[in-house]
Amino acid sequence: MDYTAFAEDWEAAWNAHDLDRILAHYSADVVFRSQKAMRLTGRGEIHGRAALRDYWAKALAQQPDLSFIVVDVLRGHGMVVSLYRNQRDVLAAETLRFGPDGLVVEASACHKN
Template sequence: MDHRSAREFADHWAKAWNARDLDALMTHLADDVTFRSPVAVQVLGGDGVIRGKAALRAYWAEGLRRIPDLRFEVLGVYVGLHALVINYRNQKGGLVNEVLVFDGPLVVEGYGTYLGDDPNPAGAR
Protein backbone atom coordinates (compact mmCIF):
# COMPACT_ATOMS: atom_id res chain seq x y z
CA MET A 1 0.00 0.00 0.00
CA ASP A 2 1.41 3.38 -0.95
CA HIS A 3 0.74 6.60 0.95
CA ARG A 4 -1.87 7.86 -1.51
CA SER A 5 -3.97 4.69 -1.37
CA ALA A 6 -3.53 4.58 2.41
CA ARG A 7 -4.90 8.11 2.74
CA GLU A 8 -7.81 7.24 0.44
CA PHE A 9 -8.57 4.19 2.57
CA ALA A 10 -8.45 6.26 5.79
CA ASP A 11 -10.68 8.96 4.31
CA HIS A 12 -13.23 6.35 3.21
CA TRP A 13 -13.01 4.67 6.64
CA ALA A 14 -13.68 7.94 8.50
CA LYS A 15 -16.45 8.96 6.11
CA ALA A 16 -18.18 5.59 6.63
CA TRP A 17 -17.88 5.82 10.42
CA ASN A 18 -19.13 9.40 10.49
CA ALA A 19 -22.08 8.41 8.28
CA ARG A 20 -22.72 5.39 10.53
CA ASP A 21 -22.52 3.24 7.38
CA LEU A 22 -21.70 -0.29 8.53
CA ASP A 23 -22.18 -1.71 5.03
CA ALA A 24 -19.39 0.53 3.71
CA LEU A 25 -17.10 -0.45 6.60
CA MET A 26 -17.72 -4.16 6.06
CA THR A 27 -16.49 -3.98 2.44
CA HIS A 28 -12.92 -3.65 3.73
CA LEU A 29 -12.95 -6.78 5.91
CA ALA A 30 -12.07 -10.42 5.31
CA ASP A 31 -14.70 -12.91 6.48
CA ASP A 32 -12.31 -14.27 9.10
CA VAL A 33 -11.16 -10.86 10.39
CA THR A 34 -10.02 -10.61 14.02
CA PHE A 35 -10.31 -7.35 15.93
CA ARG A 36 -8.92 -6.58 19.40
CA SER A 37 -9.86 -3.60 21.52
CA PRO A 38 -10.10 -2.63 25.18
CA VAL A 39 -13.44 -1.03 24.31
CA ALA A 40 -14.71 -4.47 23.28
CA VAL A 41 -14.06 -5.62 26.84
CA GLN A 42 -16.28 -2.77 28.10
CA VAL A 43 -19.01 -3.43 25.55
CA LEU A 44 -18.99 -7.23 25.32
CA GLY A 45 -17.00 -8.42 28.30
CA GLY A 46 -14.63 -11.30 27.73
CA ASP A 47 -11.13 -10.90 26.34
CA GLY A 48 -11.82 -8.04 23.92
CA VAL A 49 -11.24 -10.18 20.83
CA ILE A 50 -13.91 -10.24 18.14
CA ARG A 51 -13.62 -13.03 15.61
CA GLY A 52 -15.29 -12.96 12.22
CA LYS A 53 -16.98 -10.34 10.07
CA ALA A 54 -20.50 -10.97 11.40
CA ALA A 55 -19.38 -10.68 15.03
CA LEU A 56 -17.44 -7.50 14.27
CA ARG A 57 -20.45 -5.97 12.55
CA ALA A 58 -22.60 -6.76 15.61
CA TYR A 59 -20.00 -5.21 17.94
CA TRP A 60 -19.69 -2.05 15.84
CA ALA A 61 -23.49 -1.78 15.59
CA GLU A 62 -23.70 -1.91 19.38
CA GLY A 63 -20.98 0.74 19.62
CA LEU A 64 -22.90 3.02 17.28
CA ARG A 65 -26.04 2.47 19.33
CA ARG A 66 -24.22 3.40 22.54
CA ILE A 67 -22.42 6.40 21.08
CA PRO A 68 -24.94 8.38 19.04
CA ASP A 69 -22.56 11.34 18.63
CA LEU A 70 -19.65 9.23 17.33
CA ARG A 71 -17.34 11.28 15.13
CA PHE A 72 -13.81 10.57 13.90
CA GLU A 73 -11.30 13.09 12.55
CA VAL A 74 -8.27 11.55 10.85
CA LEU A 75 -5.06 13.21 12.03
CA GLY A 76 -2.44 10.96 10.46
CA VAL A 77 -2.05 7.88 8.31
CA TYR A 78 0.99 5.61 8.64
CA VAL A 79 1.92 2.89 6.16
CA GLY A 80 3.80 -0.31 6.96
CA LEU A 81 4.28 -3.65 5.25
CA HIS A 82 0.75 -5.00 4.84
CA ALA A 83 -0.31 -2.65 7.64
CA LEU A 84 -1.88 0.75 8.11
CA VAL A 85 -2.27 2.90 11.20
CA ILE A 86 -5.00 5.52 11.28
CA ASN A 87 -4.43 8.12 13.99
CA TYR A 88 -7.64 9.97 14.77
CA ARG A 89 -9.50 12.05 17.30
CA ASN A 90 -12.85 10.72 18.48
CA GLN A 91 -16.00 12.59 19.53
CA LYS A 92 -14.63 13.00 23.09
CA GLY A 93 -11.41 14.56 21.82
CA GLY A 94 -9.50 11.37 22.66
CA LEU A 95 -6.57 10.28 20.52
CA VAL A 96 -6.88 6.79 19.07
CA ASN A 97 -4.87 4.60 16.71
CA GLU A 98 -6.54 1.96 14.60
CA VAL A 99 -3.94 -0.58 13.49
CA LEU A 100 -5.03 -2.60 10.47
CA VAL A 101 -3.24 -5.60 8.96
CA PHE A 102 -4.08 -6.52 5.37
CA ASP A 103 -4.03 -9.64 3.24
CA GLY A 104 -4.31 -8.19 -0.23
CA PRO A 105 -7.04 -5.53 -0.22
CA LEU A 106 -8.85 -6.82 2.89
CA VAL A 107 -8.27 -6.25 6.59
CA VAL A 108 -7.56 -9.54 8.38
CA GLU A 109 -6.58 -8.09 11.78
CA GLY A 110 -7.40 -4.88 13.56
CA TYR A 111 -6.38 -3.33 16.86
CA GLY A 112 -8.03 -0.38 18.55
CA THR A 113 -5.45 1.38 20.74
CA TYR A 114 -6.09 4.21 23.19
CA LEU A 115 -4.10 6.49 25.46
CA GLY A 116 -3.53 4.79 28.81
CA ASP A 117 -5.01 7.66 30.84
CA ASP A 118 -8.54 7.40 29.38
CA PRO A 119 -10.65 5.26 31.75
CA ASN A 120 -13.56 5.17 29.27
CA PRO A 121 -12.10 5.19 25.74
CA ALA A 122 -15.39 4.30 24.08
CA GLY A 123 -17.10 7.35 25.45
CA ALA A 124 -20.05 5.19 26.42
CA ARG A 125 -22.03 6.52 29.34
Protein backbone atom coordinates in the same frame (compact mmCIF):
# COMPACT_ATOMS: atom_id res chain seq x y z
CA MET B 1 -2.66 0.37 -2.05
CA ASP B 2 -3.51 4.01 -1.37
CA TYR B 3 -3.60 4.05 2.44
CA THR B 4 -4.57 7.72 2.61
CA ALA B 5 -7.63 7.07 0.44
CA PHE B 6 -8.45 4.03 2.58
CA ALA B 7 -8.26 6.15 5.77
CA GLU B 8 -10.46 8.85 4.23
CA ASP B 9 -13.12 6.31 3.24
CA TRP B 10 -12.86 4.58 6.63
CA GLU B 11 -13.39 7.94 8.36
CA ALA B 12 -16.35 8.84 6.13
CA ALA B 13 -17.98 5.44 6.67
CA TRP B 14 -17.70 5.75 10.44
CA ASN B 15 -18.96 9.33 10.44
CA ALA B 16 -21.98 8.22 8.40
CA HIS B 17 -22.54 5.34 10.86
CA ASP B 18 -22.87 3.12 7.78
CA LEU B 19 -22.10 -0.40 9.03
CA ASP B 20 -22.17 -1.95 5.56
CA ARG B 21 -19.67 0.59 4.29
CA ILE B 22 -17.48 0.20 7.38
CA LEU B 23 -17.49 -3.59 7.20
CA ALA B 24 -16.77 -3.60 3.46
CA HIS B 25 -13.15 -2.87 4.46
CA TYR B 26 -12.84 -6.10 6.48
CA SER B 27 -12.42 -9.76 5.50
CA ALA B 28 -15.02 -12.32 6.57
CA ASP B 29 -12.53 -13.87 9.01
CA VAL B 30 -11.09 -10.65 10.42
CA VAL B 31 -9.70 -10.61 13.95
CA PHE B 32 -10.32 -7.36 15.85
CA ARG B 33 -8.73 -6.44 19.19
CA SER B 34 -9.79 -3.59 21.43
CA GLN B 35 -9.91 -2.95 25.15
CA LYS B 36 -13.19 -1.08 24.58
CA ALA B 37 -14.82 -4.26 23.23
CA MET B 38 -14.59 -5.70 26.75
CA ARG B 39 -17.40 -3.38 27.92
CA LEU B 40 -19.96 -4.65 25.41
CA THR B 41 -18.83 -8.19 24.66
CA GLY B 42 -16.88 -9.32 27.71
CA ARG B 43 -13.84 -10.05 25.55
CA GLY B 44 -11.14 -7.98 23.94
CA GLU B 45 -10.84 -10.06 20.78
CA ILE B 46 -13.60 -10.46 18.22
CA HIS B 47 -13.47 -13.02 15.41
CA GLY B 48 -15.27 -12.61 12.11
CA ARG B 49 -17.11 -9.85 10.31
CA ALA B 50 -20.54 -10.96 11.60
CA ALA B 51 -19.41 -10.71 15.23
CA LEU B 52 -17.74 -7.40 14.47
CA ARG B 53 -21.02 -6.11 13.00
CA ASP B 54 -22.86 -7.06 16.20
CA TYR B 55 -20.29 -5.32 18.37
CA TRP B 56 -20.14 -2.15 16.31
CA ALA B 57 -23.94 -1.96 16.01
CA LYS B 58 -24.18 -1.96 19.81
CA ALA B 59 -21.36 0.57 20.12
CA LEU B 60 -22.96 2.93 17.61
CA ALA B 61 -26.36 2.65 19.31
CA GLN B 62 -24.75 3.72 22.58
CA GLN B 63 -22.86 6.62 20.97
CA PRO B 64 -25.12 8.31 18.41
CA ASP B 65 -22.73 11.28 18.26
CA LEU B 66 -19.66 9.15 17.48
CA SER B 67 -17.36 10.70 14.91
CA PHE B 68 -13.72 10.42 13.93
CA ILE B 69 -11.15 12.73 12.42
CA VAL B 70 -8.07 10.99 11.00
CA VAL B 71 -5.06 13.07 11.97
CA ASP B 72 -2.29 10.96 10.44
CA VAL B 73 -1.68 7.78 8.47
CA LEU B 74 1.47 5.72 9.03
CA ARG B 75 2.27 3.24 6.27
CA GLY B 76 3.92 -0.14 6.67
CA HIS B 77 4.37 -3.30 4.64
CA GLY B 78 0.82 -4.57 4.09
CA MET B 79 -0.44 -2.52 6.98
CA VAL B 80 -1.37 0.95 8.12
CA VAL B 81 -1.76 2.77 11.42
CA SER B 82 -4.45 5.44 11.41
CA LEU B 83 -4.22 8.01 14.19
CA TYR B 84 -7.53 9.69 14.84
CA ARG B 85 -9.53 11.67 17.37
CA ASN B 86 -13.11 11.00 18.32
CA GLN B 87 -15.92 13.45 19.08
CA ARG B 88 -14.57 13.82 22.65
CA ASP B 89 -11.07 14.68 21.34
CA VAL B 90 -9.69 11.33 22.58
CA LEU B 91 -6.66 10.21 20.58
CA ALA B 92 -6.73 6.66 19.21
CA ALA B 93 -4.75 4.49 16.84
CA GLU B 94 -6.00 1.67 14.68
CA THR B 95 -3.44 -0.77 13.29
CA LEU B 96 -4.80 -2.58 10.24
CA ARG B 97 -3.11 -5.48 8.46
CA PHE B 98 -4.33 -6.27 4.95
CA GLY B 99 -4.68 -9.54 3.09
CA PRO B 100 -3.72 -9.96 -0.56
CA ASP B 101 -7.26 -8.93 -1.59
CA GLY B 102 -6.87 -5.51 0.09
CA LEU B 103 -9.28 -6.31 2.93
CA VAL B 104 -8.37 -5.97 6.59
CA VAL B 105 -7.55 -9.36 8.12
CA GLU B 106 -6.38 -8.08 11.49
CA ALA B 107 -7.21 -4.87 13.33
CA SER B 108 -6.13 -3.54 16.71
CA ALA B 109 -7.49 -0.38 18.32
CA CYS B 110 -5.70 1.53 21.07
CA HIS B 111 -7.09 4.57 22.87
CA LYS B 112 -5.47 7.33 24.90
CA ASN B 113 -8.11 7.17 27.65
